[in-house]
Amino acid sequence: MELLSGWLKQIVILVLVATFIDLLLPNNSMERYVKLVMGLLIIMAILSPLFQLVRQDLNLTNLAFEQAGNEESRLASLSAIRQNSEKLKNQRERMVREEAEKRMARMIGSKLEAAFDLEVVQARVKIQKGQTKGSPEIDEVFLTVIPEGEKKDTPAIQPVDEVDPVTIGGSRKQNGQPRDKPSAEEKAWRKKITRFLRNALQLKDEQIKVEILEGDRGR
Amino acid sequence: MPYNVDAIFQIAGIGIIVAMIHTVLKQMGKEEYAHWVTLIGFIVVLFMVVVLVEDLFQTIKNVFLFHS
Amino acid sequence: MEIIQVVGLGLVATFLILVIKEQKPVFAFLLATFTGVVIFLSLVGKIADVIGILTKLAEKARVNSIFLETVLKIIGIAYIAEFGAQVTRDAGQGSIASKIELAGKILIMVMAIPIITMMIETVVQILPT
Numbered sequence: 001m002e003l004l005s006g007w008l009k010q011i012v013i014l015v016l017v018a019t020f021i022d023l024l025l026p027n028n029s030m031e032r033y034v035k036l037v038m039g040l041l042i043i044m045a046i047l048s049p050l051f052q053l054v055r056q057d058l059n060l061t062n063l064a065f066e067q068a069g070n071e072e073s074r075l076a077s078l079s080a081i082r083q084n085s086e087k088l089k090n091q092r093e094r095m096v097r098e099e100a101e102k103r104m105a106r107m108i109g110s111k112l113e114a115a116f117d118l119e120v121v122q123a124r125v126k127i128q129k130g131q132t133k134g135s136p137e138i139d140e141v142f143l144t145v146i147p148e149g150e151k152k153d154t155p156a157i158q159p160v161d162e163v164d165p166v167t168i169g170g171s172r173k174q175n176g177q178p179r180d181k182p183s184a185e186e187k188a189w190r191k192k193i194t195r196f197l198r199n200a201l202q203l204k205d206e207q208i209k210v211e212i213l214e215g216d217r218g219r
Numbered sequence: 220m221p222y223n224v225d226a227i228f229q230i231a232g233i234g235i236i237v238a239m240i241h242t243v244l245k246q247m248g249k250e251e252y253a254h255w256v257t258l259i260g261f262i263v264v265l266f267m268v269v270v271l272v273e274d275l276f277q278t279i280k281n282v283f284l285f286h287s
Numbered sequence: 288m289e290i291i292q293v294v295g296l297g298l299v300a301t302f303l304i305l306v307i308k309e310q311k312p313v314f315a316f317l318l319a320t321f322t323g324v325v326i327f328l329s330l331v332g333k334i335a336d337v338i339g340i341l342t343k344l345a346e347k348a349r350v351n352s353i354f355l356e357t358v359l360k361i362i363g364i365a366y367i368a369e370f371g372a373q374v375t376r377d378a379g380q381g382s383i384a385s386k387i388e389l390a391g392k393i394l395i396m397v398m399a400i401p402i403i404t405m406m407i408e409t410v411v412q413i414l415p416t
Contacts, residue, residue, distance in 0.1 A: 009348040017341050017355065021362055024334065029372075030365040033392050037361055037399040041354050044402055048351075051409050223325055224296060230321055231303035234314030238307070257311070264317050271324045276367070278328060282335045283363025 007049055014045050101125045108141065108197070115196060118147045118189070121213060138201060144211045147189055186212045223271065230264050237261075293326055320374050327370070357398050364394050 018038040025034055101124070109120035122144040128137045190210045197208050237260035244253035300322035308315040338359065345355050368391025376384040 006349055010350045013345050013348045013350050014354060017345065017358055020337065020341060021358060024337070024362060025365055029388055030369065030391060030395065033395045034361055034365060037395060037402075038358065040399050040402045040406075041357065044406070045350075045354065047406070047409075051405075227296070227300055227303065227318065227322060227325065230314065230318045231307060234307040234311050234318070237314070238310030241310070261313055261317075264314060268317050268321050268324075271321060271328075275324045275328060275370075278331050279363055279367055282331055282338060283359045283366065 003049070010048075011042070011045050014042050018042060097127050101127050104138070108143070108201075111200065112143070112145070112193065112196065116192065118145045120145050138203060138207065140207050140209065141197060141201070141203065142209045142211075143193065143197075144213060145189070145193065146213045147185075226267055226271075230267065233260050233264055289329070293329065296322065296326060316378050319377055323370070323374070357402075361395050361398055364391055364398075367391070368394075 018041075021034065021038065022031075025031060104125040104127075105123040108125065109123040112118065112120050112123075120143065122142070124142040126139040126141075128139045189212050193210050194205060194208050197203060198205060237257055240256050241253045244250075244256065300318060304315045304318050307318065342355060346352075368387055372384040372387040372391075375381075375387060
């Protein structure tokens with residue numbers, strides 16, 4: 001019943017439109033042609049259930065004229081372009097941030113190595129998101145260092161330290177709660193490094209996470 | 220409705236004045252000047268008409284072909 | 288009373304054209320074109336209203352939009368072709384005018400070709416069964 005009413009509505013409206021258009025048309029030279037096309041359209045509308053019966057894949061949009069198709073595709077591509085641009089912008093921002101983080105980490109590491117007698121195994125800097133212009137603000141600094149004296153004792157451990165990053169994931173928890181036996185030496189190192197970084201970069205204490213590795217007690 | 224109705228009188232006035240100048244210059248024996256005046260007047264009027272026809276085409280496009 | 292305005296405009300333009308035609312036929316032709324465009328532009332708003340109502344009706348009845356689009360395109364082509372043909376015929380170029388009309392007719396027929404193609408294909412599909 002729903003189908004039937006829709007079908008009838010379609011035909012009625014189309015005939016109405018055709019009549020209006022017959023009235024709207026200018027002189028009669030075009031009239032025959034327009035009438036032919038309108039007649040074809042009305043026949044189409046009348047037969048459309050039959051067509052749907054015969055061909056399931058009937059899709060009028062496939063029949064649309066080239067202009068209409070072009071317009072649709074252009075519209076679609078416009079939104080796609082917008083999306084793409086958004087994506088690319090995000091990507092670029094992320095890449096810029098990552099690059100800045102890397103450079104800052106390298107700089108901090110080399111400065112620390114120059115200032116103290118230690119080796120920086122890993123340095124990571126987190127920059128605040130959403131910071132597009134102006135100087136980026138440092139959110140957090142993760143450091144993994146080995147005091148120089150101990151590094152020489154355990155040269156075999158060294159590659160393992162580099163391959164297996166200590167500070168990712170677990171590091172935060174480790175830093176949050178002190179390790180089982182933080183020795184006085186370690187504490188002193190940590191204090192020194194933290195103070196140095198605080199003065200150099202104008203950071204707060206809780207933004208600086210330092211982890212001291214000592215050869216045999218690594219993890 | 221009062222859509223550039225003044226322009227119709229403007230065009231008619233330009234036409235009449237150009238015709239007058241043309242006649243006067245012809246009487247003075249300066250044929251080439253007369254032709255130039257006619258040409259310039261024609262260009263001015265043509266510009267007005269072309270602007271309006273462009274408007275017409277845009278309107279028809281908007282109303283009929285793209286029913287936006 | 289739009290009709291009085293239109294008729295008055297037409298009469299005034301006709302008189303002016305009669306005056307100018309003696310001296311400068313070119314200006315008379317331009318004036319005629321201008322007047323025609325002005326009259327049409329003053330009426331196109333009404334046509335747009337009618338078409339808008341028809342479109343809304345059709346959307347409510349869920350008529351396939353391809354039908355309506357085709358119909359609107361046909362009227363647009365007819366109007367523009369008619370306008371161009373009349374202007375050229377006024378200027379005395381009857382042959383160009385008939386070419387413009389021919390172009391309009393052909394473009395209208397091109398609109399019908401996809402419909403005809405689809406009908407014939409369907410009939411061919413039905414027949415062997």
